[in-house]
Amino acid sequence: MNLTTKYMGLELKNPIVASAGPLSETVDGVRRLEEAGAAAVVMFSLFEEQLQMDAASLEWQLTSNTESFAEALTYFPQLSDYRVGPEQYLEILHAAAQQVQIPVIGSLNGISAAGWVEYAKKMQEAGARGIELNLYYLPTDPKRSALAVEKHKVEIVRQVKAAVTVPVAVKLSPFFTSLASLARKLKRAGADALVLFNRFYQPDFDIEDLTVSPTLHLSTADEIRVPLRWIAILRGQLRLSLAATTGVQTSTEVVKYLLAGADVVMTTSALLRHGPGYIATLLSGLEQWMAAKEYRSVKQMRGAMNLKNVADPTAFERANYIKILEKYKNEYSLKA
Numbered sequence: 001m002n003l004t005t006k007y008m009g010l011e012l013k014n015p016i017v018a019s020a021g022p023l024s025e026t027v028d029g030v031r032r033l034e035e036a037g038a039a040a041v042v043m044f045s046l047f048e049e050q051l052q053m054d055a056a057s058l059e060w061q062l063t064s065n066t067e068s069f070a071e072a073l074t075y076f077p078q079l080s081d082y083r084v085g086p087e088q089y090l091e092i093l094h095a096a097a098q099q100v101q102i103p104v105i106g107s108l109n110g111i112s113a114a115g116w117v118e119y120a121k122k123m124q125e126a127g128a129r130g131i132e133l134n135l136y137y138l139p140t141d142p143k144r145s146a147l148a149v150e151k152h153k154v155e156i157v158r159q160v161k162a163a164v165t166v167p168v169a170v171k172l173s174p175f176f177t178s179l180a181s182l183a184r185k186l187k188r189a190g191a192d193a194l195v196l197f198n199r200f201y202q203p204d205f206d207i208e209d210l211t212v213s214p215t216l217h218l219s220t221a222d223e224i225r226v227p228l229r230w231i232a233i234l235r236g237q238l239r240l241s242l243a244a245t246t247g248v249q250t251s252t253e254v255v256k257y258l259l260a261g262a263d264v265v266m267t268t269s270a271l272l273r274h275g276p277g278y279i280a281t282l283l284s285g286l287e288q289w290m291a292a293k294e295y296r297s298v299k300q301m302r303g304a305m306n307l308k309n310v311a312d313p314t315a316f317e318r319a320n321y322i323k324i325l326e327k328y329k330n331e332y333s334l335k336a
Contacts (some may be wrong), residue, residue: 001290001291001296001297002296002297002299003287004298005263005302006241007040007243007263008130008263010040010103010130012040013039014039015254015258015265016037016039016267016279016282016283017038017243017267018040018267018271019266019268021271024041024043024044024096025044027092027096027099029276030099030104032276033279036280038279039102039264040103041096041100041103043092043093043104043105044107046086046089046107046108048111048112048115049110051115051119086119090122093128096127097127097128103130104128104129105128105129105131105132105169106120106124106130106132107134108123108131108132108134110135111153111156113155113160116133116160117162120163121164129166129167130167130168131164131169132170133157133160134198135153135170135172135173135198136200137153150185154186154189155189157170157191158190161190162190167192168193169195169241169243170186171194171195171198172194173200174227174230179230180233180234183234183240192240192241193240193242194241194243195245196242196244199223201215203215218272219246219249220249221247221248221253224246224247224253224257225247226246227245227246228244231257231306232260232307233307235260235303235308236303236307237308241264242262243262243265244257244260244266245267248267248270249269250270250282251282251284253265254282254285254286255289255301258298259301259304259305259306261303261306262302
């Protein structure tokens, strides 16, 4: 069984990639993921706020005897909120890249270009085989148009690509008016891959303390449907790599994503639930399914159920929408 695949130009031994998360916060963690069978590892994210705080702290030290702005430092999260600083991140990345055989991919999380170009170059110098730009941003300014938001993202990608020679992936959310159009613009800006999709962490309200409570729930298999649909739509229309993430709990989700057209399938939640060794379970389940369906390679099955042969994907989606409504209407009428 040939499980090899290619992701943003990188030759990988199989399609399972450990996505950014706590398991890659240490060199030992990256090594454990490799031993478990991961084909590549995306390092935990370096946040834009860390870069800004690092620069602001240095500026405060240099100007503390002149017109100080120490109060500005309170705008950032506490330093203790981060496990490591920017320089420590690069040290871990360098050590991990030296000690494992699989590609290690750096991760930058933010929305502005400030500091990103510099640290993308530093990640490359530290040994990163690729860079993942996690464009985690929720537009809240009503005066800023959707076009302006998209242009900003495209410009970030263009600047980073101009600064590095390693491949660059862009992690997006699904909340765009015309995702296919944005994907095309990102490709033209130089993006080598898209990672679909980013999970926004949804805050909750504590009505006793009247505070906003950050909440984190690991993903479930039900969340696969939005990225599954968009990977099926984009595969065949754009010549760039596609990574699927969110909702991977069993080998069933791995199979579905590959059939839709994903080059790799990323997971963190399943590995946090079951441990790094669960990668072997995912791969075993994939191989068993491929054998049962007589697929000899991942390349052969990739995209077998995408929409590239449909003249009008919109009509295809609307037809299925109508079928779903009719199905539930009939079931409800029978129960009534």
